[in-house]
Amino acid sequence: MTTISLDSAEPASLDAGAIVIGVVPDGRSGDGALRLHGAEGLDGALNGGLATALTTLGATGKEGEVTKLPTMGALPAGVVVAVGLGEDPDAEALRRAAGAGVRALAGTAKVGLALPASSAEEVEAVALGGLLGAYSFGTYRTGERKEPVAELVVLTAAGDAGRASLERARTLAESVTLVRDLVNTPPSDLTPEDLSGVAERVASDNGLDIEILDEKELVEAGFGGITGVGQGSANPPRLVRLAYSHPEASKTLALVGKGITFDSGGLSLKPADSMDWMKSDMGGAAAVLGALAAIARLRPKVNVIGYLALAENMPSGTAQRPSDVLRVYGGKTVEVLNTDAEGRLVMADALVRSGEDDPDLLVDVATLTGAQLVALGTRTTGVMANDDEVREKVVAAAGRAGEPSWGMPLPPELRKGLDSAVADIANISGERWGGMLTAGVFLKEFVPDGVRWAHLDIAGPAFNKGEPYGYTPKGGTGAATRTLVQIAEDLAAGVL
Ligand code: BES
Ligand code: MN
Ligand code: ZN
Numbered sequence: 001m002t003t004i005s006l007d008s009a010e011p012a013s014l015d016a017g018a019i020v021i022g023v024v025p026d027g028r029s030g031d032g033a034l035r036l037h038g039a040e041g042l043d044g045a046l047n048g049g050l051a052t053a054l055t056t057l058g059a060t061g062k063e064g065e066v067t068k069l070p071t072m073g074a075l076p077a078g079v080v081v082a083v084g085l086g087e088d089p090d091a092e093a094l095r096r097a098a099g100a101g102v103r104a105l106a107g108t109a110k111v112g113l114a115l116p117a118s119s120a121e122e123v124e125a126v127a128l129g130g131l132l133g134a135y136s137f138g139t140y141r142t143g144e145r146k147e148p149v150a151e152l153v154v155l156t157a158a159g160d161a162g163r164a165s166l167e168r169a170r171t172l173a174e175s176v177t178l179v180r181d182l183v184n185t186p187p188s189d190l191t192p193e194d195l196s197g198v199a200e201r202v203a204s205d206n207g208l209d210i211e212i213l214d215e216k217e218l219v220e221a222g223f224g225g226i227t228g229v230g231q232g233s234a235n236p237p238r239l240v241r242l243a244y245s246h247p248e249a250s251k252t253l254a255l256v257g258k259g260i261t262f263d264s265g266g267l268s269l270k271p272a273d274s275m276d277w278m279k280s281d282m283g284g285a286a287a288v289l290g291a292l293a294a295i296a297r298l299r300p301k302v303n304v305i306g307y308l309a310l311a312e313n314m315p316s317g318t319a320q321r322p323s324d325v326l327r328v329y330g331g332k333t334v335e336v337l338n339t340d341a342e343g344r345l346v347m348a349d350a351l352v353r354s355g356e357d358d359p360d361l362l363v364d365v366a367t368l369t370g371a372q373l374v375a376l377g378t379r380t381t382g383v384m385a386n387d388d389e390v391r392e393k394v395v396a397a398a399g400r401a402g403e404p405s406w407g408m409p410l411p412p413e414l415r416k417g418l419d420s421a422v423a424d425i426a427n428i429s430g431e432r433w434g435g436m437l438t439a440g441v442f443l444k445e446f447v448p449d450g451v452r453w454a455h456l457d458i459a460g461p462a463f464n465k466g467e468p469y470g471y472t473p474k475g476g477t478g479a480a481t482r483t484l485v486q487i488a489e490d491l492a493a494g495v496l
Contacts, residue, residue, distance in 0.1 A: 023083070
């Protein structure tokens with residue numbers, strides 16, 4: 001990963017390939033002018049004409065706008081990148097600006113970030129946005145390519161207060177980077193066994209306890225959901241349990257992630273253009289793994305258990321058939337009417353299993369439904385819960401972490417559509433509308449009694465099929481990782 005450090009130097013004297021500065025619309029003049037925000041000391045640069053030069057190039061200071069300017073020897077840095085911050089920038093505006101600025105500078109070895117960074121919160125935002133914006137997935141490229149920025153320097157006068165923020169940004173960025181890499185890795189190189197192997201490495205690097213059930217142990221222990229989904233694949237399923245504990249913890253958080261390493265749909269096969277991004281169907285499990293790695297380093301006073309429900313959903317002579325009945329861990333039966341509604345089957349096993357940890361809060365994360373994209377679009381996570389206060393607090397935690405989400409209901413009348421003619425419940429509904437909510441209603445049946453629970457549907461947010469924006473690249477985004485860390489910290493602090 002890109003390295004990052006703090007420096008109290010003036011932007012005008014920083015020796016780097018480029019510097020990123022912030023600009024905002026100049027409300028005072030009202031004539032479309034802009035002013036520098038954070039690196040006001042550069043006002044005198046370019047013979048006092050920096051703001052004018054940027055305006056000449058069409059810059060207005062609106063959020064997301066990126067303007068590149070050569071300094072022609074006027075500064076040690078050869079290039080200035082001015083990023084629009086919009087009116088009254090908050091922490092997320094700073095993260096996005098840092099990300100967009102660094103992304104525009106791929107190929108530059110050293111970049112200075114001269115964005116507003118006087119408080120600890122601002123230093124963290126600038127550092128995190130910069131690190132996430134520098135991301136690039138190069139594992140499978142040969143030949144020439146633009147090297148990602150190797151070194152970032154945050155220009156700040158925050159001193160020691162900034163040092164802890166920098167460390168936190170590094171920790172979060174490393175976790176999000178891991179999650180993005182896992183999502184981007186081709187499914188031939190990330191089978192359930194491969195992903196459980198990554199979890200073992202993460203556990204040993206961070207001092208987490210880990211237990212892995214293989215396909216035989218899953219059958220013996222009665223994990224019928226994970227077994228049923230995985231049985232059509234040559235790459236057998238796994239259930240991973242990771243545990244972080246704090247000696248002064250009084251509460252336990254359980255996290256459950258959907259880890260379908262590839263979702264072909266199974267015998268209810270997906271059409272080609274729905275299948276080509278289904279390597280991202282393990283994004284929930286990856287987010288749980290990444291969050292546990294960060295939690296182990298940030299050490300909040302709470303116990304956290306993470307489950308990764310791992311399987312590959314493939315059609316074959318051994319695959320489950322539409323109309324098969326499987327027995328979820330704990331004994332409930334499910335009629336599988338559509339093998340493409342597989343996520344809820346593996347999640348059901350893990351949700352029931354998490355009850356044995358007696359959690360104070362249970363949060364699951366899954367790329368669960370195409371209906372999430374229909375309802376909320378590609379960037380906004382759907383949050384459902386069995387408790388209104390939990391749902392609202394999870395949405396609030398996501399907001400503070402800088403991840404867009406929206407509360408959604410679990411209408412009880414949707415349960416009827418899941419009635420099965422032969423089993424306790426069917427895995428798809430006769431009801432056409434509200435597919436994201438129906439999936440949530442299905443999961444709710446497997447939440448241990450009396451446990452506060454929230455469900456995050458990240459089908460859209462986990463994978464960016466469009467163009468990069470802010471600190472978000474194309475492909476794997478790392479969605480929900482930072483939200484899960486924030487939830488653990490909120491539970492530790494007694495606010496959740
Ligand atoms: N993995 C998909 C959901 C998905 C769709 C994730 C698009 C990311 C992008 C899930 O397993 C699935 O196939 N869901 C079906 C459920 C249906 C058969 C009830 C869906 O949403 O179409
Ligand atoms: Mn599916
Ligand atoms: Zn799926």
